[in-house]
Amino acid sequence: MFTTRPELTGDFGMVASTHWLASAAGMSVLERGGNAFDAAVTAGFVLQVAEPHLNGPGGEVPILLWSEAEQRPFVVCGQGVAPAEATIERFTDLGLDVVPGTGLLAATVPGAFGGWMLMLERWGTWSLADVLEPAISYAEHGVPVLERVSATIGTVERLFTEDWPTSAATWLPHGQVPEPGSRLTNPVLAATYQRLVTEAAQASGTREGQIAAARDAWYRGFVAEEIAHFSAGKAWRDSSGEPHSGLLTGDDLAGWAASVEEPLTFDYHGHTVCKTGPWGQGPVFLQQLALLSGFDLGGMGHLGPDYVHTVIECAKLAFADREAWYGDPEFADVPMAGLLSEAYNTERRALVGAEASYELRPGAPGGRVPWLPDLPGPGTVSHAPGVSRTRGTAGVGEPTVGGDGRVRGDTCHVDVVDRHGNMVSATPSGGWLQSSPTIPSLGFCLGTRGQMFWLQDGLPASLRPGSRPRTTLSPSFALRDGRPWLAFGTPGGDQQDQWSLNFFLSVVHGGLGLQEAVDDPMFHSEHFPSSFFPRGSLPGVLHIEERADPALVAELRRRGHQVEVLGPWSLGRLSAVARDAAPGGFLHAAANPRGAQGYAVGR
Template sequence: MSFTTRPEILGSFGVATSTHWIASAVGMRMLEQGGNAFDAAVAMAFVLHVVEPHLNGPLGDLPALIWPAEDDRPTVVCGQGTAPAGATIAHYRAEGLQMIPGSGLLATVVPGAFDGWMLILRDHGRLSLREVLEPAIHYARAGHPMLPRVSNTIAGLADFFREEWPTSYATWLPGGQVPRPEALFRNPDLADTWERLLTEAEAKSARAAQIDAARAAFSQGFIAEAIDGWMRDACVMDAAGGRRKGVLTGQDMAGWQASYEAPVSVDYHGWEVFKPGPWSQGPSLLQSLRTLEGTEIASMDPNGAEFVHTVAEAMKLSFADREAYYGDPDFAEIPVETLLSRDYARSRSALIGASASLEQRPGAIAGYEAWAAAAVARAARETLEAGVGAGEPTMAHLTEKHPTEKRGDTVHIDVIDRWGNAVSATPSGGWLQSSPVVPGLGMPLNSRAQMFWLDEGLATSLKPGARPRTTLSPSMAARPGGARLAFGTPGGDQQDQWQLIFLLRLVHSGANLQQAIDAPLFHTTSFQASFYPRGVNPGHLMVEPALGEAAIADLRARGHRVEVAEPWTVGRLTAAQRDASGLMRAAATPRLMQAYAVGR
């Protein structure tokens, strides 16, 4: 595994890596100005809102892992907003819905990303609010080079925006024209929003007080007021094909704040791997590691058919459990301890056979039979023909019939500074496809509520105040010898699949970060999707052609319904590491030609 598309970045001062080169450069600038990893991550995030608006926005969602240098373990920052008080199953059913749409106002939960970033900045950063927001304001005001992928997304939605979402039409098609690829694109309303926020915040003198004032302006002040006022009257087209009003209010926003919590973790071959809890899909990666302990995975060729088959089968089992048993632990008793136990994993490993499984097989846990049965029934109900709707939203699989079903995706950030502080964050939601732009703010609402079910009695049943079971899933690990690793990827349901493959190659093949990222990737959609219309593709397996014709033929012979992707299109991984010696490493995927790692 010696081939790489670019070098693994090495240094001792700091490293920053993300899914867009401008954001990575901005992160490094914060470190050069005396900021730490927390300052850098916040600045990078707000820039990503500007330069990748089809993948994330300020009114979206944020799970992050932060690891202060002096701490023994990382901490989870929960910037995942909750369902509004009016978001009841009865209300949505009364709207004629059997499933929450993938876009529009009923798909919205309380915006969480902004407050999550402000919590990190206030409690752990060093720089001022103005210093970390200035780069985003610059690119929103002066312009940034329009990514061809964003231009194409806007072009595909132009007629829909003009007819149904006029505020989005005005924002994304200024002067009625689709922005040209690589031309400078501006979002002056967003720049004005942040400038006004700074003006109000800087009425306070102390740094922490300014950040708290910004949080108040967002959740209770002019931003919340703009959202509340617009939501009272707005009635817009959604992915289910109807015009509907939303239920989010200013009171919902005022009653929610980002928070800290402990991660979940497992040990694996001397490593300890950390993830957010079961309100994310993060424990599925940990379950897969536990399951693979019962196989010969360590001795397999990491690019061979046996490896791909074994990992894919383990992932199917873990994601079947995700669908049956994961949810907000504040509202349901989630059996995390059982799911991550070695005894349970041994029973799951025994199910991995020589042929590809086409079934949904959540594990049997006493007292949870109803959840498992419901998950199996839903999967049968939503089964799709193989290949339909498969793949990552950022890949070329826009097969949806309705314009607003063109899903957005996600971004990722990893940063480590010279003091040893580290951040891994996967912000998402609030993308330009999800919801109309809120008038005057320059940003749309999120659509994370689509991950709830409109059925009673489930871990993921829609409930006011509950967190949706998100796909967002940053990762950290402690390596043998004391190195600390931060890594992650966009990709919806694929996030913990690609991260698992990356991690296995680090653990078992001795690859460096760039080698593990560049090696051929794969994923399966042979389980319930998290995004509307929540389909299932039994036996589906997408692989990159670099696996080779022989391996692909072998996988087909095992019963996998293989879809061969275009070269270099699967996965958007980034990673950063600090060794015990102080040596830092970073890497980023060459796929989609956007992500970069920088450092010195």
């Protein structure tokens, strides 16, 4: 089968990510004796500089990893929480029925730095200065401007010049939108990271002590002070159409720390798939597998009408449960055991009919009554001031950016495997350059992950002070016979656990190699409510790349699906690394050709 690039094979190490500079930086760490955790952290910080429209220092990161020394997988939660002052009443008093998608009101504690530092401290071997050096260099000396970075800045140019002058100063050099291929620097961010390195070295002579000192400077020192001061200061216009100041305080940052958790798992056709807990949408991948385990996908023919129809209808059921049941388990009673049980999925599987469903049908695990948010009508969104009433489909699969800075599907991904057998899958996101005004003293902006909370009491994903938003960020891991096999993931917001699932099924049932599965025509459902401002849904809508068989499209339409055929290389931005199960086996890697920026390296 033709592939857009070779699947990499070797035995020393592999790095795959959404940007070639991050992959190269990660591989350079492996070449110089670092392990997979050192490489992933290094690549993660480079992604903040190389893909600033997709992630930033003010964002968050969930991480799945395999420690060869401990012989087990772990989840690192680098997802920050809602501020103490972020209550539903605070928002409704402002006349809002959804959390704005841009500006300061949607900021949660920036968790990416804490997440990366926790992994580096516990499993890494490199120093803070070493892992930050490439990002500092790129921020100081510049990176080539991606076409999409230029397009994103061009879209929000008026917002920056009229409402967010600190962002204009950072992202409009000489008052102009940077041209694709030009050099873009961020010297203020470079100085921020260099100050962290300097203060850490002054505070301690040990690797671990310096990491702890840097974390303290971020969450209780100069970074926290600047964030708190900026948040409490000027009111800035956001996607509600009105100006608001922020709610995040120094106490919010000082009271938060990244954490290590056990992954949720599900066994499927000889593989154990690992995901984050229901504070993210990750378990929806497992729910889809639980439903699909009762169908003969292998006998349906890869990407045949029965295959695609079955996968899409099971996705609708699983994502309906996401809406009704998922939230931060420290604040909500999420019935994950019931949602993944065989009895529950046997009952749910019977709902998959011969024609496309147009209903949002959450289940009732253990007889519990599901409770959905008060959703807008099909195709519509919020009634908040200044918000469009319709949800379009332009740009699905790549970052969708409005003139007010609101975004859909903006994320990065990195996977690493080293010669020792350690593996990492991480999906950093948030703090996009278009999220909120740049903090001029730090060179980055706050994230807007709070837009994923519902402003309605009693839901698992309701806004609660100190709770994690039910994020879409969803790295993936799969084991074979208890050993690490595959680390993979993709940007794409709500589509992450559909595109990643398609990739996984292509390997398991279609018999495809990693690169073949990445290149395979992608599809997904838009049936359920979007996680992003201004929310909304498109019941029955199915997006598919035009490389798919026209006969497949015609048959899906005959079955009632509202099929929208998009560009030939427009959906999915997957990357993956793998490790052969047999002793002495090879390592493998693949990366996405769509957008011409993802890359895998290795030897």
